[in-house]
Amino acid sequence: MNKRNLTKGLSYLILFLGALIMLIPFLWMVDTALKTAPETVQTPPTWFPKHWQFNNFVLAFKAAPFITYFINSIIVTFLTTLGQLVTTILAAFAFAKLNFFGKRPLFLICIGTMMIPGEILIIPNFVTLSHLHLINTYGALILPWLASVFSVFTLRQTFMSISDELYYAAKIDGSSDWNFLWNIMVPLSKSSIIAIVILQIIGSWNSFMWPLIVTNTDNLRTLPVGLSTFTSDAGTEFQLLMAASTIIIVPIIIVYILLQKHIIEGVSKAGLKA
């Protein structure tokens, strides 16, 4: 073997070892989720369950209202993403192509708020929402996330890259601003918009601290919060905990595998812009 092949072989060895370490927790999760309770505490641990216990998923579903959590997560993720998409597209268009008083200062202020850690906002937002009597409602889960300065900033960059000539051409062709935005800008910025949507879906689906704080009943909890309360109930029933974890992880992994090209591109783009 020459030196070149040796380097290449070594690269692959390291990469595969790394990938294995990445995968083990997931495999171990599914593995445990399919075991019987005694088998989970067996030493040394087994990699292939002796009796596949698909029943664990049923038990987990029964032990806690995971279906409700699931539906809540879908509702919250869907409405947050949709709402944020609309506010983002409109605002990004104004910042990219329209002229108005106060454009620069307003934009700078918006950029400035990206510097502030989101954790600081939790307390006043909680206070605001409780004064609006919205704590423990869908409103509390959704409203604070309907605008994202980061998304506006990202999309504005994309919109700015669309040539002004195209804008003038459309104007001459008789298109209004509104028409131009939805007929030309949005289709042309498809990949950026998909990236924003996907990042928002992932963020929303996995969000934990905020829903933990603003919900206190099962019928409003999202999957991550539900799962965390379930841990105290399930105690050491690891096969049930892992089954529940699988339930929350699998949908997002399916989305990820279906859209991985967009996701990875989106993250790269957003990262390059930030």
Added chain:
Amino acid sequence: MDVRFEHVSLAYANKQTNILTDINFKIPAGQLTCLLGPSGCGKSTTLNLISGLLEPTKGQIFFGDKDVTRLDALERKVGMVFQSYALYPHMTVLENICFPLRMAKMAKAEMLKRATELAQLVHVDAELTKKPGELSGGQQQRVAIARALAKSPSILLLDEPLSNLDARLRVEMRDEIRRIQKETGVTTIFVTHDQDEAMHIADQIMILNNGTIQQFAAPNTIYAQPQNLFVAKFIGNPVINTIALNDHHRTDFVKLVPKDILAKATTLAIRAESIVPINSVDTLTHPFSGIQLETYQFGPEVTTQIAYHGVPITSNQFNTHTWVNNQHPIPFELHKNGYFLCDSNDNVIWPLKEPLVVTR
């Protein structure tokens, strides 16, 4: 429809200097007019003022008898072709041509009929289902023209439409634009910085520099009777020879030019193609002499550098067989219409002009 500017000026809000200063002209209907000038001369600005994408700071703009100064691009019903074509990249050729019609809410059948006709006119009817990215530059340009024509514009505006094309295609598209203009008869205004392009395509040329009109006339008039040194220099290839007059030169011209004019003249401009060997046709029967400096041949083209009373000038009219050794005296003659005298303000004062035929 003709286009008329009355005392139009434009200054950008945050800058003191004008981009255009007190512009007056009338562009005739049904013809192809070129706005020509170096970059930054105000030609694109003028075009954008006509299109309605820019609003003048002062003055009025008329389309025919209608004052359109405060109307926007859509209300003026202009069609425009951009340098980058500005085709919608996510739409097919057909959808691109249809877009202005769709915005005007035209019925679908009529819209398709019109778009197909236009595609035939510009010869892209075989590409209707393709996206702009799949077309060559020339084809994209054709689509852009079809789209601009779709709504039957009052005026068709083209902003440097050929500068993104390679040299050969540029000549082809130049002739195509001329053909399409003649077939449709639409008043067309064409911006370019390429004098050769303007000379070939235009019925009328407006030469601009520093925000003012230098000359506005038919191509041949501009070539034969430039108003000033700028126009003389800008039109023609190779660039006209300019000579700061000294006493030797003046002596040569004593018999040819009236005394008072020669006294005012400070610059002599001679076209390279007008410096010809002795005994050529249509010349001043007056020999000049210079020293041959160098001769180059580029394919069929021969250029000869001549020191004329110490000032180097270029001619492209000497054939290879008249080559002699360098630093050899060389006699030459001048074409009757091939030289100009300018005063200290660079205005052409000789030959005296026949009264200008104004096209308004």
Added chain:
Amino acid sequence: MKNKKITLKSTLVAYMYLSPMLIFTLIFNFYPIIKSFALSFYTKYNFYTDQVSAIGLDNFKYIFADPDFKKATINTLIFVVGVVPIAVILAMILALLLYRIKFLASFLKTIYFLPFVTSTVAISLVWQWIYNDQYGLLNSFLGYFNIKPINWLNDPHWAMFALIIMTIWKSLGFNIILFLAGLSNIDKRYDRVAQIDGANTWQRLRFVTIPLLSPMTFLITVNSVISGFKVFDEIYILFGGNPGPGSSALTLVFYLYRAFYTESQYGIAAAAGVVLFLIILAVTLIQFWYSKKHVHYV
């Protein structure tokens, strides 16, 4: 219109486009920032009536005297110092390796990126199970090397270490993707020129690729440091709602959460938030100052 003056009308139109975003940003972003700074100075505050009866620096005095706050700050710093260098360097190495291969590259990328998309809560739960002292995968693996079981999550000496390992594991994929984006932005001609100039693989890496990658390295470092300062979810789950054995994994955000949610001391929580913000700001500014000298922007 190109030179259209900014008029009342154009402003009105623009603000109509902006209004949906502005309304929510004003209520849930701008206002809370100001309110949060104000809250940190409220020393007597009735949450239910929103009445402030006293203001002052007491909240700040309190947290600076609080040993738990000191501990939280130190723990957070340990966490950042423990995670960031390894996470960045490891991600860079893996990205450089991934960038040079073709076969299976996108498959491997997919796997490395997997933790980023999955719920921190669920994955922390899995790690809690892996770290289990009696039946956990890690201890039985270490058992093959005759290493005695370690009580990862209940031993104050190991808890922070366990948290750091898991965080590096989770952040790796995201950083790799960013490094790969940075690598693909480097003009390949530099590498070829260096090759012609006689640089071997290692020299090209050392003198061409890594310096040209430095803006991305900088960005990833800043990003990792900031998210390191904000760590919370992982701790909450890994240690079952507690900040680790003997508060060994108490971090600033956990401190803030506890003061706010468990103890309902809004002023103190807000003051902790302000301190967190100032620390992040300071660290970011130092990093930018440093990068001016050492980062090669092309």
